Amino acid sequence: MGCQDEPLVQKVWELYEQITSLENLKPSKDVNMIFTKLVLTCMPPNPIDVTKLCKKVQEMRSKLIRLCGEAEGHLESHYSTILGSYENPLDHLNIFPYYSNYLKLSLLEFNILSQHYTHVPSKIAFVGSGPLPLTSIVLASKHLTHTTFHNYDIDPLANSQAIGLFSSDSDLSKRMLFHTNDIMNVTNELKDYEVVFLAALVGMDKEDKIKVVDHLAKYMAPGALLMLRSAHGARAFLYPVIDPRDLRGFEFLSVFHPTDEVVNSVVIARKYAMPPHSLEKGLGPIILPNKCAEIQAFNHFNQGNMIEELAIEDKIS
Numbered sequence: 098m099g100c101q102d103e104p105l106v107q108k109v110w111e112l113y114e115q116i117t118s119l120e121n122l123k124p125s126k127d128v129n130m131i132f133t134k135l136v137l138t139c140m141p142p143n144p145i146d147v148t149k150l151c152k153k154v155q156e157m158r159s160k161l162i163r164l165c166g167e168a169e170g171h172l173e174s175h176y177s178t179i180l181g182s183y184e185n186p187l188d189h190l191n192i193f194p195y196y197s198n199y200l201k202l203s204l205l206e207f208n209i210l211s212q213h214y215t216h217v218p219s220k221i222a223f224v225g226s227g228p229l230p231l232t233s234i235v236l237a238s239k240h241l242t243h244t245t246f247h248n249y250d251i252d253p254l255a256n257s258q259a260i261g262l263f264s265s266d267s268d269l270s271k272r273m274l275f276h277t278n279d280i281m282n283v284t285n286e287l288k289d290y291e292v293v294f295l296a297a298l299v300g301m302d303k304e305d306k307i308k309v310v311d312h313l314a315k316y317m318a319p320g321a322l323l324m325l326r327s328a329h330g331a332r333a334f335l336y337p338v339i340d341p342r343d344l345r346g347f348e349f350l351s352v353f354h355p356t357d358e359v360v361n362s363v364v365i366a367r368k369y370a371m372p373p374h375s376l377e378k379g380l381g382p383i384i385l386p387n388k389c390a391e392i393q394a395f396n397h398f399n400q401g402n403m404i405e406e407l408a409i410e411d412k413i414s
């Protein structure tokens with residue numbers, strides 16, 4: 098049996114073909130329906146390792162991830178335009194269909210970050226914030242209410258849409274700053290951030306993701322934390338997978354794979370303290386997950402459970 102004969106792969110392939118036959122990926126009844134089907138197909142926990150499937154499937158997956166990214170960009174831009182027409186856009190975020198997912202994902206990221214960083218960060222960077230920077234908004238308004246967020250996006254239109262959402266909010270308009278730049282061109286200012294978040298779709302394939310991670314390793318401050326988004330099981334048809342071995346220059350700390358409607362896995366790593374010249378010469382060591390690294394697989398975001406599970410892991414390690 099060829100790897101494309103597997104029923105899940107066949108179903109994803111069928112949906113991929115339907116997506117490629119669409120006129121464009123802007124929100125519409127057909128676009129929403131096909132992407133909803135695709136997400137529902139890939140959500141159920143599945144032991145499949147998508148990254149190990151044959152070359153033909155990998156090529157389709159790589160194109161599919163780009164198409165998902167394009168559709169996500171259109172969806173965010175569409176809702177950012179609608180939100181921007183309200184007097185107080187931030188009071189209406191729940192019109193965005195996946196707002197509740199962002200609430201859960203941001204809480205999860207905040208809980209994971211809090212386990213590895215005990216004081217409140219004063220400056221965070223979010224790389225790939227997009228026209229509707231929901232992660233930064235949720236973190237800044239609910240969890241890190243005194244932190245300044247520096248949002249980076251390569252797309253000037255995405256940033257101008259995003260900025261428009263904050264003008265009526267006297268607090269967030271001061272704490273939510275936007276920079277238009279390819280993150281690969283941002284260098285010394287990266288050392289100012291205690292935490293850097295990297296959006297799932299910055300670096301859409303393994304090679305590009307590694308380039309971005311290597312760049313961050315070169316310029317982030319030693320000891321600073323990097324939060325990345327990955328994907329597990331069939332969800333890897335939708336988003337790139339982070340392999341902890343690719344986090345060169347970072348100490349891998351943990352990965353959490355949600356099994357509910359939150360699609361992304363959350364990876365946390367700490368910038369390794371090493372002289373920058375060794376990275377420049379390409380001699381940076383590959384830090385393999387050590388015995389302190391955890392693979393967390395919980396079903397809930399309840400912090401009590403998370404701490405309990407960690408305590409168990411600590412005991413057995």
Ligand SMILES: C[S@+](CC[C@H](N)C(=O)[O-])C[C@H]1O[C@@H](n2cnc3c(N)ncnc32)[C@H](O)[C@@H]1O
Nearest residue numbers: 225226227229230231232250251252279280298
């Ligand atoms: C659509 S997602 C936005 C994430 C989302 N709004 C959130 O809160 O998690 C990805 C964004 O990353 C941006 N992007 C992609 N590559 C980038 C790069 N090299 N540097 C900066 N931004 C990038 C894209 O322009 C896009 O707006």
